[in-house]
Amino acid sequence: MTVIVRSPAWAPCHGCGAFRRRRRCQPSRTSAGLLDLFRGGSEAQTLPEEPQGTALLRWLEGRGLPPQKLAAVAVPGAGRGLAATQPISKGEALLRIPQQLVITPAAAAQQSSLAPLLESTPLPAWSVLALWLAEARAAGPAGEWWPYIQLLPDHTGSVLEWSEDEVGWLAGSQLAEAAAEIRGAAAASWQEMQPLLAQAAAAGLGPPGAFSREALQSAFSMLLSRLVRLPSLGLGPPSAAAGQARQAQQAGAAGEPPGTEALLPWADLLNHSPASTAFLDWDPAEAAVVLRTDRRYWPGEEVHISYGQKTGGELLLSYGFTPKPADNPHDGCKLRLALRPGDPAAPAKAAALAAFGMGPSQLFPLRMAAAPFELVHYAALAAAEVGSEQEAGQLAQRLFGAGDIPPTLQQPALEAVVAACQAAMKAYPSSLEADRAELAKLEAADAAEAAAAAGQRQSGGSDAGQQRRQRRHQVLQVLVYERQVLARTAFVLQQELKDLRRMAGR
Numbered sequence: 001m002t003v004i005v006r007s008p009a010w011a012p013c014h015g016c017g018a019f020r021r022r023r024r025c026q027p028s029r030t031s032a033g034l035l036d037l038f039r040g041g042s043e044a045q046t047l048p049e050e051p052q053g054t055a056l057l058r059w060l061e062g063r064g065l066p067p068q069k070l071a072a073v074a075v076p077g078a079g080r081g082l083a084a085t086q087p088i089s090k091g092e093a094l095l096r097i098p099q100q101l102v103i104t105p106a107a108a109a110q111q112s113s114l115a116p117l118l119e120s121t122p123l124p125a126w127s128v129l130a131l132w133l134a135e136a137r138a139a140g141p142a143g144e145w146w147p148y149i150q151l152l153p154d155h156t157g158s159v160l161e162w163s164e165d166e167v168g169w170l171a172g173s174q175l176a177e178a179a180a181e182i183r184g185a186a187a188a189s190w191q192e193m194q195p196l197l198a199q200a201a202a203a204g205l206g207p208p209g210a211f212s213r214e215a216l217q218s219a220f221s222m223l224l225s226r227l228v229r230l231p232s233l234g235l236g237p238p239s240a241a242a243g244q245a246r247q248a249q250q251a252g253a254a255g256e257p258p259g260t261e262a263l264l265p266w267a268d269l270l271n272h273s274p275a276s277t278a279f280l281d282w283d284p285a286e287a288a289v290v291l292r293t294d295r296r297y298w299p300g301e302e303v304h305i306s307y308g309q310k311t312g313g314e315l316l317l318s319y320g321f322t323p324k325p326a327d328n329p330h331d332g333c334k335l336r337l338a339l340r341p342g343d344p345a346a347p348a349k350a351a352a353l354a355a356f357g358m359g360p361s362q363l364f365p366l367r368m369a370a371a372p373f374e375l376v377h378y379a380a381l382a383a384a385e386v387g388s389e390q391e392a393g394q395l396a397q398r399l400f401g402a403g404d405i406p407p408t409l410q411q412p413a414l415e416a417v418v419a420a421c422q423a424a425m426k427a428y429p430s431s432l433e434a435d436r437a438e439l440a441k442l443e444a445a446d447a448a449e450a451a452a453a454a455g456q457r458q459s460g461g462s463d464a465g466q467q468r469r470q471r472r473h474q475v476l477q478v479l480v481y482e483r484q485v486l487a488r489t490a491f492v493l494q495q496e497l498k499d500l501r502r503m504a505g506r
């Protein structure tokens with residue numbers, strides 16, 4: 001029996017760790033106020049210490065933050081970051097941010113001038129945090145958290161800040177759906193808080209103008225790029241009844257993951273590396289938020305965390321940056337498969353899929369050299385002729401439980417996925433060649449601009465113009481790579497089909 005899509009060259013997603021590139025680490029000298037960063041081996045870059053970040057550190061230390069092995073630095077193309085000031089070993093606990101410096105939704109609600117209203121009209125966590133951020137910004141230097149607030153960037157580049165026209169660049173990609181979802185969620189949250197804001201205005205609560213649409217939109221964008229989920233915060237000891245109840249409540253009826261979302265001053269200066277597997281979390285033993293490193297660092301090296309195993313497009317929508325695909329082992333795209341609408345067995349198949357956590361229309365992640373085996377197995381269920389719910393359930397069990405495709409379904413399943421890839425490629429409004437050509441032009445223009453900047457010559461474009469061009473560049477990079485992944489997926493599956501047909505012809 002042929003096992004499809006499980007050859008080493010075509011491994012399931014979790015097998016793509018082979019792409020991970022390790023940076024060579026070398027010790028470097030730290031000179032007064034300057035930190036040397038080694039990127040990609042021997043090429044040294046100087047990362048200047050960042051004064052506002054240092055001021056924040058001092059302020060936090062005055063409020064209980066323990067001594068740090070990290071300094072705030074300016075990172076070209078990424079704003080601020082944190083770099084090691086002393087050798088750091090693999091697995092070491094860094095940061096140790098105590099509870100009083102963690103801005104959870106509960107803390108934000110308590111500190112908000114809208115506290116009495118939030119008690120009677122509870123809002124979702126990210127709305128409460130957005131109100132807190134908007135109020136802290138409006139309070140200015142007089143506000144309690146100003147040393148933190150003042151170093152937040154004016155813009156994050158998240159999709160909440162894009163014009164409609166720029167969002168339109170995503171047409172054809174599944175990212176268009178994701179962008180609409182994010183923008184829709186922000187708009188819905190804004191609507192949801194209107195009754196509370198009307199009450200606040202009537203009672204004269206909060207700084208004037210603090211809760212305008214623009215202020216809240218900017219706060220939502222800031223949260224998209226900075227909010228951290230702490231899976232272990234808010235969970236009691238497993239044996240304690242109260243803790244268990246809270247855990248159950250936090251796991252949520254809606255399938256929300258357990259834990260708490262929070263803003264983390266200082267820790268939120270950490271930038272993302274696609275190669276990193278280090279995460280921030282609450283450590284009950286330390287009673288603090290801790291970063292446990294996944295590698296050793298020499299003084300001067302920027303310390304990275306993982307924002308999650310995200311594609312370049314996902315990072316672009318939430319964080320406003322996209323790594324080069326070659327640097328991101330998690331890059332790829334999503335492909336939608338669905339049950340045929342006219343299929344009389346669709347309800348039975350939908351019930352069978354539901355038992356495995358899948359829907360009648362389902363997105364599957366594709367990587368350049370990997371796809372989940374469920375992709376083809378889903379297509380097999382969609383293509384199968386089944387007469388009853390029981391038969392659909394048995395087939396789903398064989399496909400997703402045992403991971404096996406009946407031989408008669410192998411060919412139609414592969415053909416269906418190839419067709420889906422081809423249809424997905426056709427959905428982009430401009431051709432891959434045209435987008436590649438525009439991308440090459442933008443890359444050349446950016447290289448020329450970088451050279452001009454290195455020679456300290458003034459660059460020509462306006463800020464808004466440059467930002468738009470940079471965004472176009474990022475979007476094109478993502479859209480070109482998505483189609484390369486779709487084309488590669490179709491190609492690999494076509495090879496599998498050829499093999500199948502050859503074997504059938506023997």
Ligand SMILES: C[S@@+](CC[C@H](N)C(=O)[O-])C[C@H]1O[C@@H](n2cnc3c(N)ncnc32)[C@H](O)[C@@H]1O
Pocket residue numbers: 077078079080081151152153156157225226268269270271272273318319320321
């Ligand atoms: C949590 S903040 C990290 C601190 C941020 N650099 C700053 O200056 O405040 C997330 C933001 O940092 C930037 N960022 C993080 N990792 C990056 C990376 N690898 N490349 C470029 N920008 C990055 C993006 O602007 C992102 O929205």
